[in-house]
Amino acid sequence: MQHSAYVFDAYGTLFDVHAAVRRHAAELGSEGQRLSEIWRAKQLEYSWIRTLMGSYRDFWQLTQDALDTAFKLVPSADPRMKQQLLDAYWQLDCYPEVPRVLREIKSAGGRIAILSNGSPAMLEAAVRSSALDSIIDEIFSVDEIRRFKPVPDVYDIVATRWRLYPNAVSFQSSNRWDIAGAQNFGFRTVWLNRSSQPDEYPDHPPELILLSLEGLLAAL
Missing domain, CATH: 1.10.150.240 (Putative phosphatase; domain 2)
Incomplete structure (x- = not known):
């Protein structure tokens, strides 16, 4: 892993x-x-x-x-x-591969979190409705610092709370601007480019580009 x-x-x-x-x-x-x-x-x-x-x-x-x-x-x-x-x-569908991918990461010993602009109540509802609450270890919301991504302080929530160096974190997002912000902070980044969009931030490149989260399993 x-x-x-x-x-x-x-x-x-x-x-x-x-x-x-x-x-x-x-x-x-x-x-x-x-x-x-x-x-x-x-x-x-x-x-x-x-x-x-x-x-x-x-x-x-x-x-x-x-x-x-x-x-x-x-x-x-x-x-x-x-x-x-x-x-x-409040009950958005999760993508089809999400439950299995998260379960396999968890089974391999990975710690799993969400870091989102969403409010805590929104995120908790989405996680419950997709039955991911037993898999995800922690939900981090920007609500606690009252600023949104991609400001560096948002990504620092995870590094500070979990006492990790940024490069110890694999961060996955479908939003290219979010990946740019996370890479700028120092996370190892995976851009989930589900719809094959062009790269708008070549000076902040992701470590990996995937069409589906399934690709994460190859590294486990």
């Missing part, structure tokens, strides 16, 4: 951020996917802007704010679906 600590981003890495909209695709109509993409983009944009401003709102509030904006930008989607979409966000 290459690492004793495996830390995962949550949204887009373990949990499918588009699952909430997909669950209600029939009611939302042909522009449901566009609504979902704007919702996600605004959710992240608001986290970065609020960190720069020093004006923190937790990720659940930003998730609600982002959905309000998405409905305004996609007027064909019925805004009366808002509460159903928000309720669904």
